[in-house]
Amino acid sequence: MRYPLLLLALGAALCTGARAEDTTKLPRAEDAAMASFAVDTEVKLVSDQRNRGISDSLNRPGAQLSIQMAHESGVIGLVQLSTVSKKAYTDADGVNLLLGVGYRFGDPDAWHFGVGLATEFFPGAKFYAPHAVDLEAGAPVDFRKTRYDTSYAVIEIGWGALEGRILNVLSRSYRGADTGGVCGQILSVSEDPTKALECYARGEANSRGSWLFDLGYKLPLGAQTTLNLHAGAQRIRHFSEANFSDYSLGVTHTRWGFQWSAEWLATRTRARELFMVIDGDRIRRQDNSKLVISVARKF
Structure with missing residues (x-):
């Protein structure tokens, strides 16, 4: 399984620190130091590019370029380019582009808040899948194209180092999660078509209005x-089989001007078929637990 809105990065994670960046994290306006306007550029190499615990790079190494802009008024922006697997995102150019804009306010050591919009694009990526099944003929029908591009509205509420984020999907689908992307994916990788037929029986639907939740905490060890x-969770509208939770525990250490990170990521998925990719003559999982190593440098 996997618009026109500039979507803000408020977020979690892919995903912070050693963990693959969550494509939804708001840079702090206070990071602008004393300048009225600041631009920070970061280059990161990771052993596995993960988003909400799911591998976007199909368990292979990846890279990420982030440009964060912050004004003393609290207005912030983000441009982020990440590598993704062309097999996980069919026909993709191999990159994910995230654009975000928003506003953050409050005391970073006490209550602070953020709001924003963001959109992630997967240039060239699309897939064709059946949106219905002809029960009499026993064959899938109504093949249509779906793209992975997704837009979000983001709210952040935090207290000191504890931060919570709520994201709502504004686009027609969340990373391709529609009838073809969910029911069709189950049908393509499962030997038993029962789950897929039950999915199709609910009728055609999309995942606009889905909710994503994140809770993170950073504890200084020195x-x-x-x-x-x-800890995170996603609740996909109309497709409960796509719901899942993710967890991570990691350490980030700064040395020689670089940030070195190691993080253990784990997920709890309901339908593993949705996180399987056909790679040649084998099927590879995207939701397996894994230790992810990364190194980043800011300029």
Whole structure:
């Protein structure tokens, strides 16, 4: 399984620190230091590019370029380019582009808040899948194209190092989660078509209005080291089989001007068929638990 809105990065994670960046994290306006306007550029290499615990790079290494802009008024923006698997995102150019804009306010050491909009694009990526099944003929029908591009509205509420984020999907689908993307995916990788037929029997639907939740906490372990804790959940509208939760525990250490991170990520999925990709003569999972290593440098 996997619009026109500039979507804000408020977010979690892919995903912070060693963990693959969650494509929804708001950079802090206070990071602008004393300048009225600041631009921070970060280059990151990861052993596995993960989003909400799911591998976007099909368990292979990846890279990410982030440009964060912050004004002293609290207005913030983000441009982020990440590598993704062309097999996980069919016909993709191999990249994910995230654009975000928003506003953050409050005391970073006490209550603070953020609101924003963001959109992630998967240039070239699309898939064709059946949106119905002819029960008499026993064959899938109504093949249509679906794209993975997704838009979100984001709200952030935090207290000191504890931060919670709520995202609502504004686009027609969440990363391709429609009848073809969910029911069709189950049908393509499962030997037993029962689950797929039950999915199709509910009629055609999309996942606009889905909710994503994140809760993160950073605990300093010293001047150069931080413990990162995260828990997340996604509730996909009309497709409960696509619901899942993710968890991570990691450490980030700053040395020689680089941020070195190691993080253990785990997921609890309801329908593993939705997180399987056909790779040649084998099927690879995207939702397996894994230790992810990364190194980042800011300029």
